[in-house]
Amino acid sequence: MNSEIQRRHFIKWIGMSGLYMTLPIAGCIRENEASTEVDLTSLRNVFDVEKLSKKEMGEDALLYLNDGVEDRLTLKANVEAYKKIQIRARRLIDVRNVSTGIELFGESWDSPLILSPVGYQQLFHPHGEIATAKAAAQKKHLMMVSSVANHSISTIADKTQAKLWFQLYPTTDRKITKHLLQQAENSGCKVCVLTIDHPVLGNREVGIPLLRKIMSTRKLKMGNFEGIFPDGIMPEGTSVIDPSMTWDMVGWLKENCGMKIILKGIVTKEDAALAVEYGADGIVVSNHGGRQLESNLGTIECLPEVVDEIDGRMPVMIDGGIRRGTDIFKALALGATAVCIGRPFCWGLGALGQQGVELVLDILMTELKRDMQLAGVTSIQQITKDYVRS
Numbered sequence: 001m002n003s004e005i006q007r008r009h010f011i012k013w014i015g016m017s018g019l020y021m022t023l024p025i026a027g028c029i030r031e032n033e034a035s036t037e038v039d040l041t042s043l044r045n046v047f048d049v050e051k052l053s054k055k056e057m058g059e060d061a062l063l064y065l066n067d068g069v070e071d072r073l074t075l076k077a078n079v080e081a082y083k084k085i086q087i088r089a090r091r092l093i094d095v096r097n098v099s100t101g102i103e104l105f106g107e108s109w110d111s112p113l114i115l116s117p118v119g120y121q122q123l124f125h126p127h128g129e130i131a132t133a134k135a136a137a138q139k140k141h142l143m144m145v146s147s148v149a150n151h152s153i154s155t156i157a158d159k160t161q162a163k164l165w166f167q168l169y170p171t172t173d174r175k176i177t178k179h180l181l182q183q184a185e186n187s188g189c190k191v192c193v194l195t196i197d198h199p200v201l202g203n204r205e206v207g208i209p210l211l212r213k214i215m216s217t218r219k220l221k222m223g224n225f226e227g228i229f230p231d232g233i234m235p236e237g238t239s240v241i242d243p244s245m246t247w248d249m250v251g252w253l254k255e256n257c258g259m260k261i262i263l264k265g266i267v268t269k270e271d272a273a274l275a276v277e278y279g280a281d282g283i284v285v286s287n288h289g290g291r292q293l294e295s296n297l298g299t300i301e302c303l304p305e306v307v308d309e310i311d312g313r314m315p316v317m318i319d320g321g322i323r324r325g326t327d328i329f330k331a332l333a334l335g336a337t338a339v340c341i342g343r344p345f346c347w348g349l350g351a352l353g354q355q356g357v358e359l360v361l362d363i364l365m366t367e368l369k370r371d372m373q374l375a376g377v378t379s380i381q382q383i384t385k386d387y388v389r390s
């Protein structure tokens with residue numbers, strides 16, 4: 001696709017996406033999600049889907065999606081760290097029947113793969129979070145809905161069958177925070193994922209100026225805030241980023257909502273211990289996909305110390321850099337209860353809408369299942385640290 005067509009796609013997508021919130025969705029570039037020109041069998045892995053997303057998405061949206069901070073050291077570490085771990089396979093095991101099911105907070109899930117919270121998904125496709133949630137429901141994966149989603153969690157819950165957890169950026173005004181929590185609970189959400197790696201915005205030299213440009217010229221609506229501010233746009237002086245937040249927030253959340261509280265962004269055993277002390281119910285080992293602090297370890301390198309500290313007292317999830325079934329396998333082997341992906345499902349969304357998200361989920365689950373068979377395990381519970389060497 002040449003750059004002129006790309007530019008037109010971008011403008012059309014932005015125009016139809018609700019960033020201009022009064023414009024109808026009808027007439028968006030892809031009425032039925034799938035591009036007839038794409039042979040789906042040519043998309044063999046998430047990198048093929050990423051390549052397609054580069055053709056289909058506008059340049060600005062791509063930069064926002066794929067951006068990291070400064071010299072991209074954390075971003076690269078997340079991906080590279082998986083390559084330093086090898087799998088130890090066992091032989092002569094009947095692997096005709098493989099189960100990928102797990103349990104989380106007493107509920108059974110068909111898959112250990114979860115969709116991480118990603119904001120502003122209408123930048124990537126006009127149907128945004130609705131397309132993602134439909135795909136998650138269709139393929140039976142849990143989806144975490146961002147505070148800064150373009151569609152509110154209540155709209156997503158109304159329009160789809162997806163199982164949703166709510167990711168909270170608490171905002172600087174606790175009245176607004178309470179409204180967000182109520183909205184999530186009223187939508188049937190049982191878990192609140194508090195993001196704690198975001199006291200200030202990371203130094204995203206490319207993506208954030210672009211986002212600001214888009215926000216200032218097009219009014220980027222945040223669906224969850226529509227119930228508070230008529231057009232979903234926060235007034236000057238209120239921010240989703242609260243640099244004053246401390247560990248007391250866990251107790252405050254417990255007093256102000258009935259949801260379980262998961263902390264997303266823990267990368268050390270010290271903070272894992274504090275998570276227990278302050279009463280959190282779960283952890284996501286995360287560095288925000290390399291979009292916050294530079295020079296972090298890859299998240300998979302942080303996982304063992306967190307898992308050791310937690311010692312089975314709560315679920316420990318992980319995200320950052322997961323691109324293959326073998327990455328999922330390695331994270332599970334090192335003690336993750338479940339794993340989450342961000343950019344890969346957005347590449348699917350940008351490339352092919354709902355169908356693209358489904359494709360990415362299918363690719364990763366097919367890889368995981370085959371990797372389990374090749375390694376000689378038939379259930380997620382059997383994948384222990386004996387199956388990896390780093």
Ligand SMILES: Cc1cc2nc3c(=O)[nH]c(=O)nc-3n(C[C@H](O)[C@H](O)[C@H](O)COP(=O)(O)O)c2cc1C
Pocket residue numbers: 064065066078116117118119146147148167195264286287288289290291319320321322340341342343344
């Ligand atoms: C475009 C984009 C937007 C994101 N928005 C949010 C967000 O609103 N809230 C949040 O907690 N994390 C957000 N994240 C971080 C993801 O939840 C996740 O931690 C990260 O993408 C995982 O790394 P991966 O992209 O390598 O899979 C965002 C990530 C991306 C790429």
Ligand SMILES: CC(C)CC(=O)C(=O)O
Pocket residue numbers: 119148240288291
């Ligand atoms: C800028 C934030 C509000 C959204 C986010 O978390 C991200 O872009 O990584």
